[in-house]
Amino acid sequence: MPLLTTRNLVARYGDFQALFGVDIDLGEAETIAIIGANGAGKTTLMRSIAGVLRNQADAVRFDGAEIGALPADEIMALGVAMVPEGRKLFPSLSVEENLLIGTYGRKQSGHWTLETVCDLFPILRERRHNPGTALSGGQQQMVAIGRALMSNPRVLLCDEISLGLAPVVIKDIYKAVPAIKAAGASIIVVEQDIAQALAVADRVYCMMEGRVTLSGTPDSLSREAIHNAYFGAHQ
Template sequence: MLNVAHLQAGYGAARVLFDITLDVGAGEVVTLLGRNGMGKTTTVKTIMGLLRPSGGDLRFGATRLNGLPPFRIAQCGIGLVPEGRQIFPTLTVEENLVATARSHGGRSRWKLDAVHALFPRLRERRGHFGNQLSGGEQQMLAIGRALMTDPRLLILDEATEGLAPLIRIEIWNCLKRLKADGMAILVIDKNVEALAAFADRHVIIEKGRVVWTGTSRDLKADASAKDRFLHV
């Protein structure tokens, strides 16, 4: 589905990504790992068209993403749960969800009832404003908002960052349900143990370059990779 080949990008004259190559297949869960400041969020922003790549190739299925605006990339079937959630604070929960709903003439799977079934708390809080929600509820809303675009690939940047332990468990359980339903997922998170239990493959980046790739079994067995590239 997603193919990123030798991606380069940065901010003005400051190059951040030098050589990022990764792919996500249909129904597959892939993680993007690395210490802070190594280029994970920059990779996500470039995939989503929020940054223009200076080199390399981005494709989603048969569509080349290079140069497309973010809304076109979303229309291709990629949903983003951004770092920091970035929900609309002065809209209600229901308004946040409806604002991103994709029109398919009634054919979209992800409607309000489907999101409420995944996150019952959002149904309970549907009349509350975004800034009245807890951090965990805001993350549920950010995931639900991304699902309302009816994506084939869901990208999560810091899936459980700053959440209470019980809420983290709830988020992971919901992501496991999405995986079981065949959703392809690219996820960034610092909880390597949870990711190893959840994901199919892992990509570690260091200073804007891919330095390690492998399966969950490979990651669990390769203590040196975790020591070199993941420990702060």
């Protein structure tokens, strides 16, 4: 049985329906990528899993339990941590203080501590007393990832961690993924960079207009199929 599933997951913002019955599976120790154009519903899917948007109880299952109706703090306490789109650091707090915030929602001992997060991203050790605002975009993203890791999550949700970063910085950040997997997390990455998604993921889901339009292992998906699933068959 997969570690986490969504079944017939729907989401609305007022009258606007953003998700129309999304089914995804995340296996234990698996990394999946969600790709899709702007507005496809990727962030809404992450928010729905994380409990920021509430659902029917059985729309999201984690480790055998129905969690779809639980609030975000309870889902975080169960071990689902999110690296939100746009990083959302506390600018007046130091790097170290931002990292420690990750432990408030779930006090779970495990591989990840201030020391091991700084081993993963050594620049954060040098900057640990600097305010969040004094960091580059890539360093801020490292703090956002580190903050999520501090809860020793079983599932890590990463929403567009490469957005707005230079290719060399993106490479540095994605270099951390094997260590995150080795520490026991299953990972969902939302990525607009298709090549990056295919490189990092065991399986890929493509979304368009609130629906999954394609899924499979990276080597099973042709470029044409991905293009059609991403943009629609008529473009």
